Amino acid sequence: MGPGIQVFLLLQVLVTLALPEDNGGWVLDRDSPVQEEERCTVDKVDASITYSQFIQQYAYSRPVIIQGITDNVEFQSLCTKQHLVREFGDRQVRLSTANTYSYEKVDVPFQEYVNHLLKPQDLTSLGCDTLYFFGDNNFTEWGSLFEKYTPPPFRIPGTSGAYSFGIAGSGTGVPFHWHGPGYSEVIYGRKRWFLYPPEKTPEFNPNGTTLSWLLDTYPYLSEEERPIECTIRPGEVLYFPDRWWHATLNLDTSVFISTFLG
Numbered sequence: 001m002g003p004g005i006q007v008f009l010l011l012q013v014l015v016t017l018a019l020p021e022d023n024g025g026w027v028l029d030r031d032s033p034v035q036e037e038e039r040c041t042v043d044k045v046d047a048s049i050t051y052s053q054f055i056q057q058y059a060y061s062r063p064v065i066i067q068g069i070t071d072n073v074e075f076q077s078l079c080t081k082q083h084l085v086r087e088f089g090d091r092q093v094r095l096s097t098a099n100t101y102s103y104e105k106v107d108v109p110f111q112e113y114v115n116h117l118l119k120p121q122d123l124t125s126l127g128c129d130t131l132y133f134f135g136d137n138n139f140t141e142w143g144s145l146f147e148k149y150t151p152p153p154f155r156i157p158g159t160s161g162a163y164s165f166g167i168a169g170s171g172t173g174v175p176f177h178w179h180g181p182g183y184s185e186v187i188y189g190r191k192r193w194f195l196y197p198p199e200k201t202p203e204f205n206p207n208g209t210t211l212s213w214l215l216d217t218y219p220y221l222s223e224e225e226r227p228i229e230c231t232i233r234p235g236e237v238l239y240f241p242d243r244w245w246h247a248t249l250n251l252d253t254s255v256f257i258s259t260f261l262g
């Protein structure tokens, strides 16, 4: 075997392995104006947390990031750009506008979303003019993928989990909103989270983007007005309790999945 073939095969192996640093073939936008904030004010715990500690300390009262509680290495290997486009490129996905009260829905083939619509957030666009792929998943067509996802093991009594899967460009995100409790995990990329307890309604434009809120409102918040915040990466799961306000910002092109407990 000649050296050219060997190099080619090595590259193929590297692509197939999809090392997390290459972000699964999804664009890593490390030069983007959306920078990571080192400050993390969400509690972080490791996988040694017990179910009863989770229930007593977090489930009903505050968010927490649990590190290493799920093993989604296999799911991650199925979420590379190459694999998803090959397996699901011709399937329809339903996009929603990225505003607080998502009204508009648009159906497009997944490969059209990836090739033409999956981009960094345009600073001049409103959230209501930005299409976001998150949720509204077809669990029959995409079942072979979702069955490989390992959700966080802790449930709130009386609830069961429902998945919302998404892929979105750097600088995109969902502006402040609230609903029932749930988990969020990034499979590729990094996602910054901003949270407020139910009694502390944040100041924001429901039709604006999280990015415009970050640039125009966040810098002027006093220490007491600031949200609880942190950036999550693959291998970490963020839990948010019932009715907590939250907004998200993808720092890279991100592949992510929420498990809603309802």
Ligand SMILES: O=C(O)CCC(=O)C(=O)O
Binding pocket: 134, 173, 174, 182, 183, 184, 191, 246, 248, 249, 256, 258
């Ligand atoms: O991951 C996102 O960007 C949105 C997540 C979210 O808002 C949720 O899980 O409720």
